Amino acid sequence: MKRFACGWLVLCAWTACDNGTSLSPVVPSAGEPFQADLAREVGLKWSPYVGVQVDGGALRAYEDALSILQRAGQLRGARVEISKNSQTSGDPVIRAVGALGIELLGLIDNEYLFAQDIEQEIDQIFAAYPEIRYFQIGNEITTILPTTGPTITIGEYWTVFQRIYNHVQNRHPGRATLLTQSTLGAGLQGPSELETMASSGLARMDPNKVIVAVNAYDPDAVSQYRGLLSGPLRSFRVWVTESGVADSALHIPYVQERYPLLRNYLRAERVYWYVLWGGDSGSDTDFGLIKSPGNYPRYWKSPLFELLAGAL
Amino acid sequence: MTRTRRALLVLACVMPPLNVLAQQPLQEDSNGGRKSGTYLKTGLAHWQGDIFSRGSLTQWDVDLFGAEYNLTSLNVEIETYFSDTFLKLSGFSIGYRKDAVRHIDSGHMFSGKLFRDVDIKAIALKFGGGIEWGMPSLNFDQTEFEFAGNGTVRYRHTHPDRNADVPFVGTTTDGALYPFVELSVAQRPGFFLIEAGMRINIIGFQFDDYEVSVADKVTHVLSQKRVLVPYLFMNLGLRMF
Numbered sequence: 001m002k003r004f005a006c007g008w009l010v011l012c013a014w015t016a017c018d019n020g021t022s023l024s025p026v027v028p029s030a031g032e033p034f035q036a037d038l039a040r041e042v043g044l045k046w047s048p049y050v051g052v053q054v055d056g057g058a059l060r061a062y063e064d065a066l067s068i069l070q071r072a073g074q075l076r077g078a079r080v081e082i083s084k085n086s087q088t089s090g091d092p093v094i095r096a097v098g099a100l101g102i103e104l105l106g107l108i109d110n111e112y113l114f115a116q117d118i119e120q121e122i123d124q125i126f127a128a129y130p131e132i133r134y135f136q137i138g139n140e141i142t143t144i145l146p147t148t149g150p151t152i153t154i155g156e157y158w159t160v161f162q163r164i165y166n167h168v169q170n171r172h173p174g175r176a177t178l179l180t181q182s183t184l185g186a187g188l189q190g191p192s193e194l195e196t197m198a199s200s201g202l203a204r205m206d207p208n209k210v211i212v213a214v215n216a217y218d219p220d221a222v223s224q225y226r227g228l229l230s231g232p233l234r235s236f237r238v239w240v241t242e243s244g245v246a247d248s249a250l251h252i253p254y255v256q257e258r259y260p261l262l263r264n265y266l267r268a269e270r271v272y273w274y275v276l277w278g279g280d281s282g283s284d285t286d287f288g289l290i291k292s293p294g295n296y297p298r299y300w301k302s303p304l305f306e307l308l309a310g311a312l
Numbered sequence: 313m314t315r316t317r318r319a320l321l322v323l324a325c326v327m328p329p330l331n332v333l334a335q336q337p338l339q340e341d342s343n344g345g346r347k348s349g350t351y352l353k354t355g356l357a358h359w360q361g362d363i364f365s366r367g368s369l370t371q372w373d374v375d376l377f378g379a380e381y382n383l384t385s386l387n388v389e390i391e392t393y394f395s396d397t398f399l400k401l402s403g404f405s406i407g408y409r410k411d412a413v414r415h416i417d418s419g420h421m422f423s424g425k426l427f428r429d430v431d432i433k434a435i436a437l438k439f440g441g442g443i444e445w446g447m448p449s450l451n452f453d454q455t456e457f458e459f460a461g462n463g464t465v466r467y468r469h470t471h472p473d474r475n476a477d478v479p480f481v482g483t484t485t486d487g488a489l490y491p492f493v494e495l496s497v498a499q500r501p502g503f504f505l506i507e508a509g510m511r512i513n514i515i516g517f518q519f520d521d522y523e524v525s526v527a528d529k530v531t532h533v534l535s536q537k538r539v540l541v542p543y544l545f546m547n548l549g550l551r552m553f
Contacts, residue, residue: 133528177528188482188483191482191483192483194483195483195484207530207532208528208529208530209528219450220414220415220416220417220450221417223415223417223418223447223450223482223486224417224482224483224486225483226450226453226471226474226486227474227482227483227484227485227486227487228483228486230471230473230474230518230520231474231485231486234518234520234534235530235532235534237522237524237530261450263455263457264450264453264454264455265450265453265455267455267467267469267520267522269457269465269467269524
């Protein structure tokens with residue numbers, strides 16, 4: 001009987017660990033039927049939106065890569081950052097990406113949050129980018145601003161967001177849909193910030209005019225959002241504005257396994273892949289669907305990119 | 313075949329014939345009276361269902377382990393049997409269950425239960441009921457999307473009603489509180505307790521339907537109803553005192 005009891009405990013532990021999965025690389029060259037099935041599955045689970053870093057040096061590769069995805073039916077929109085450097089007449093990279101006919105989500109850089117006359121800044125941005133309808137007000141505002149410069153609390157951020165919201169409704173009705181800053185998807189900080197925003201007035205805003213944004217890289221870590229999204233923010237739409245994995249060998253299984261979970265848990269209408277190419281930290285990031293854009297037309301493409309483009 | 317399925321199969325094969333182990337009627341003490349005691353139980357539970365399929369939570373699928381959500385849980389309980397029935401009750405238990413073990417942030421449920429058992433020869437039939445409270449598993453959150461050709465997006469999000477707070481954890485009202493009923497068979501040979509049965513949780517679910525037009529007009533219909541969510545369990549207990 002003692003042996004049975006010990007065996008039972010071992011059995012319980014072993015069996016209970018059946019839940020959850022870890023990503024493992026997919027080899028997309030294991031035969032044509034496998035490839036076709038894989039391409040179909042990934043295409044169905046993929047969300048046709050990517051983040052694009054505004055970098056003129058990468059523009060020709062961007063145009064090429066985005067056109068390839070667009071032709072394959074795997075790209076509808078891109079998230080681009082609007083910074084103060086490029087405001088007056090519109091950034092040429094943003095214009096070029098928009099000219100491809102894809103929908104743009106304009107991420108209004110965190111630096112704008114410190115502007116004295118934010119309403120005037122918004123007027124200028126709207127004038128510079130008439131083709132953009134979705135504007136996101138800041139990104140991870142409490143975590144990515146350098147401590148050497150000005151920082152902002154979530155309460156201060158909310159005051160700015162409300163000013164922008166009121167200004168847009170009063171002066172530009174119907175012109176734009178606003179997205180909240182992207183809160184962090186893991187841990188409690190992001191959900192706590194969203195809870196503060198909800199109780200400070202977000203929950204009383206018009207759900208037709210505001211979308212809740214979350215940067216979520218680990219679907220298993222978003223559980224703290226569920227009470228908010230099924231409670232005070234139940235009427236609001238949710239977009240995941242950054243997601244992905246920093247290992248090109250895991251891009252495909254990430255889309256296969258994690259995208260459906262993000263949609264399930266957060267009811268996210270869209271998931272933006274971070275990022276088409278990321279080079280702002282010096283070397284190419286392994287999140288990127290492409291690398292070495294300066295080598296156009298022979299820039300590197302990730303297995304996920306190739307699969308989506310139908311090249312595999 | 314899932315691990316759970318294999319495990320239950322193995323268990324059924326190796327389980328000792330308990331009436332052989334018993335030297336006396338299993339639910340009686342040496343004086344022929346009712347056998348009291350407090351047991352530490354641990355066990356395994358398995359859930360399955362398809363929350364989108366009409367009535368699927370109230371009607372078991374023919375393929376018991378093949379439906380849409382699939383969840384295995386570990387549970388620990390402390391269960392006390394009274395020496396005599398008290399207000400028609402045979403005992404009570406308090407327990408903790410971890411659903412989906414690898415998901416650390418969710419699937420932590422605490423419960424309190426009262427039960428009555430009735431001796432039927434070598435086994436006892438147990439009926440019980442109680443309350444469960446905690447952070448429900450992510451496995452119960454489901455969203456189904458439909459992307460229409462004209463740009464309209466429709467989706468249904470189904471999720472447990474977060475009707476309770478779990479203090480010191482997460483944001484407010486991200487916990488769930490709901491009643492359950494339970495039916496099981498148990499044997500208590502010597503210092504051991506062996507039990508198998510079914511618990512039916514009566515969980516409030518929210519069914520939220522959204523439609524977003526291409527012009528960003530959002531229409532939603534939010535509804536709620538209580539749903540019976542059953543799971544099977546097997547427990548092994550050791551008498552502490």
